[in-house]
Amino acid sequence: MSKDEIIAAIRKNKPAETALPSIPAFTYAQGELLPTFITMVEAGGGRVIEASSPDELPALASTLFPDAEIIASSLPEIKGNVRLSDIGQPQKLEPVDAAVIRGQLGVAENGAIWASEADCGHRVLPFITQHLAIVLAPEDLVCNMHEAYSRIQVNATGFGLFIAGPSKTADIEQSLVIGAQGARSLAVILLPRTD
Amino acid sequence: MKQHADKAADFLRNEARADWHDEALWFVRAKRDKATHGVPEWETLRELASGIKEHTLSNLDGYLEQFEANARQNGVYVHWASNAAEHNSIVHGILIAHEVKRLVKSKSMLTEECGLNEYLAEHGIEVVDTDLGERIIQLKGEPPSHIVMPAIHLKKEEVGELFHEKLQTEQGASDPKYLTEAARQHLRKKFLAAQAALTGVNFAIAQTGGVVVCTNEGNADMGVHLAPLQIHSMGIEKVIPRAEHLGVFTRLLARSATGQPITIYTSHYHRPKAGGEMHIVIVDNGRSAQLGRQGYRNALKCIRCGACMNTCPIYRRSGGHSYGYTIPGPIGSILTPGISLERYSNLPFASTLCGSCSDVCPVKINIHEQLYNWRQDIAKAGHLPVAKKQGMRWAGLVLARPKWYGAFGKLARWAIRRLPRFMLYNSLNLWGKGRDLPEPPEQSFKEWYHKNRIKK
Ligand code: SF4
Numbered sequence: 001m002s003k004d005e006i007i008a009a010i011r012k013n014k015p016a017e018t019a020l021p022s023i024p025a026f027t028y029a030q031g032e033l034l035p036t037f038i039t040m041v042e043a044g045g046g047r048v049i050e051a052s053s054p055d056e057l058p059a060l061a062s063t064l065f066p067d068a069e070i071i072a073s074s075l076p077e078i079k080g081n082v083r084l085s086d087i088g089q090p091q092k093l094e095p096v097d098a099a100v101i102r103g104q105l106g107v108a109e110n111g112a113i114w115a116s117e118a119d120c121g122h123r124v125l126p127f128i129t130q131h132l133a134i135v136l137a138p139e140d141l142v143c144n145m146h147e148a149y150s151r152i153q154v155n156a157t158g159f160g161l162f163i164a165g166p167s168k169t170a171d172i173e174q175s176l177v178i179g180a181q182g183a184r185s186l187a188v189i190l191l192p193r194t195d
Numbered sequence: 196m197k198q199h200a201d202k203a204a205d206f207l208r209n210e211a212r213a214d215w216h217d218e219a220l221w222f223v224r225a226k227r228d229k230a231t232h233g234v235p236e237w238e239t240l241r242e243l244a245s246g247i248k249e250h251t252l253s254n255l256d257g258y259l260e261q262f263e264a265n266a267r268q269n270g271v272y273v274h275w276a277s278n279a280a281e282h283n284s285i286v287h288g289i290l291i292a293h294e295v296k297r298l299v300k301s302k303s304m305l306t307e308e309c310g311l312n313e314y315l316a317e318h319g320i321e322v323v324d325t326d327l328g329e330r331i332i333q334l335k336g337e338p339p340s341h342i343v344m345p346a347i348h349l350k351k352e353e354v355g356e357l358f359h360e361k362l363q364t365e366q367g368a369s370d371p372k373y374l375t376e377a378a379r380q381h382l383r384k385k386f387l388a389a390q391a392a393l394t395g396v397n398f399a400i401a402q403t404g405g406v407v408v409c410t411n412e413g414n415a416d417m418g419v420h421l422a423p424l425q426i427h428s429m430g431i432e433k434v435i436p437r438a439e440h441l442g443v444f445t446r447l448l449a450r451s452a453t454g455q456p457i458t459i460y461t462s463h464y465h466r467p468k469a470g471g472e473m474h475i476v477i478v479d480n481g482r483s484a485q486l487g488r489q490g491y492r493n494a495l496k497c498i499r500c501g502a503c504m505n506t507c508p509i510y511r512r513s514g515g516h517s518y519g520y521t522i523p524g525p526i527g528s529i530l531t532p533g534i535s536l537e538r539y540s541n542l543p544f545a546s547t548l549c550g551s552c553s554d555v556c557p558v559k560i561n562i563h564e565q566l567y568n569w570r571q572d573i574a575k576a577g578h579l580p581v582a583k584k585q586g587m588r589w590a591g592l593v594l595a596r597p598k599w600y601g602a603f604g605k606l607a608r609w610a611i612r613r614l615p616r617f618m619l620y621n622s623l624n625l626w627g628k629g630r631d632l633p634e635p636p637e638q639s640f641k642e643w644y645h646k647n648r649i650k651k
Binding site: 044 | 219222223234236239242243246247249250252253254255256259260263269275276277281325326327328331344345346347349350351354371372374375376378379382383386387400403404405411412413414416417419420421431436438439440441442443445446453455456457458459460461462463464465466467468477479483484486487489492
């Protein structure tokens with residue numbers, strides 16, 4: 001079997017065991033988290049909106065997506081007009097104009113937001129939608145990827161991801177174009193926790 | 196087979212284009228510098244990344260077995276392939292079992308290495324590359340010229356022409372925004388119709404049995420989440436011990452690759468979707484042999500960021516296609532001699548040994564030292580290119596005879612100054628092809644030393 005061959009070859013050829021280095025804590029002042037995060041989201045092509053109460057969310061969604069006919073949301077506060085739990089075939093989500101999902105944690109150093117498939121409502125939703133909004137609590141900001149990975153559990157669900165902006169490409173002559181295969185825009189709604 | 200130097204000469208024939216290529220890559224290198232300067236612990240991160248990879252390679256069998264066991268627990272099918280042919284037939288077998296006729300793919304240098312697209316096409320399966328750059332070159336029928344920016348060698352007018360022919364865009368249209376939108380519409384249809392999706396793998400986590408894929412376009416996820424069947428092909432060197440190590444690698448990868456603080460999407464796949472199937476193919480294809488080459492095994496640490504290409508003065512002025520291998524540039528030039536010393540013996544010479552590649556490498560591979568060492572090995576094995584061999588023989592003769600050396604030096608200083616250009620730059624002067632001879636000094640160091648030092 002190929003597995004046995006490969007493993008045997010590795011055993012024969014691998015170098016003497018070296019120690020696994022431990023990763024020190026690289027942190028910076030907590031006060032800088034929010035402004036840094038906002039700068040980084042904007043640098044990545046997204047925008048940040050600060051909300052103060054969940055009651056504002058529906059109105060916010062309509063101002064964010066004035067032309068959206070089909071809105072899908074994984075948050076109870078925003079109804080939308082797609083029942084995600086009824087969607088079996090992911091292809092059915094193709095006509096979605098705008099989606100709102102929840103983010104678990106935001107990373108200041110690069111503007112990335114972690115969301116599991118439970119937060120997304122459906123695995124393909126954050127990609128197939130034309131426009132995306134992520135609701136995130138400013139209390140859930142961390143300074144860098146080390147802290148992020150220490151807080152999340154990557155295998156808590158079958159799929160999870162960091163999103164750091166709208167889909168983009170620079171594959172034609174290095175000119176940046178927003179809106180490659182995934183969402184064309186990203187809005188991050190910062191909503192303080194109520195509990 | 197045409198050697199790198201010949202193909203580079205072809206590339207340089209169009210000077211304006213070579214300049215443009217050079218500048219486009221230097222622009223990316225400059226962005227990388229800016230991004231790394233924003234991270235005070237950058238050097239520590241490189242050190243850590245190198246150390247984590249070093250440790251993983253020293254226990255690669257253990258981590259791969261751990262990875263496999265955990266992936267299986269997650270409900271993932273794991274396959275092992277010793278070589279390219281086995282990889283292709285495993286993938287084909289999975290596709291046959293699911294009666295797949297349409298496959299979408301996101302970027303995977305491994306499948307390029309294995310020639311998967313051609314293989315599946317021969318077996319009647321439609322394969323659509325979905326990364327924009329990869330789709331462009333696929334439509335053009337060319338291999339990638341860069342591992343991160345596969346179509347970096349093409350101008351927008353050429354893409355416009357290609358899309359006009361293949362995707363019916365307007366004739367003469369070359370605006371990148373317009374062309375990207377056309378590709379988006381075209382690819383959406385392909386995503387929706389695909390029965391299976393295949394991706395490469397940036398990192399595989401031993402502790403959790405999941406794989407991580409980084410993209411900016413979102414194409415890997417559009418494919419994976421829409422199709423019922425997902426396949427991930429990975430080289431054995433992609434495994435890392437734990438999720439916490441992703442903290443180090445995700446901080447390094449995009450900054451080194453494009454100067455972004457992180458890719459737009461960093462996707463972690465652990466279990467198949469409801470009603471779906473997930474397969475992982477672990478591929479050796481020469482890697483375990485590379486692990487046994489003491490001075491060269493470090494090359495397996497590579498995370499395929501492309502930084503060594505962007506910074507390389509030879510790559511920038513010769514183009515990715517001149518290397519004749521899927522992975523071009525400095526890293527390609529140290530990986531290929533291990534595949535075939537004879538076939539790729541010219542690649543370690545496609546370098547100035549300036550060391551810039553090693554300076555930017557996020558996992559601290561000693562690329563330029565390996566290039567130098569390969570040259571020694573190639574000479575010992577008798578694969579030195581003829582011109583180099585002759586040159587070395589003459590140099591050896593002259594350098595062993597101080598009197599000859601002195602006389603030749605005098606002659607050369609006189610000749611470069613007095614002789615007309617055609618006598619200096621002709622077919623015998625291989626070195627002078629594409630290089631200018633230096634301004635000769637008035638006297639040799641020896642003459643100067645005798646005059647100025649010994650008398651005192
Ligand atoms: S060798 Fe280093 S710089 Fe080159 S692609 Fe690999 S990781 Fe990047």
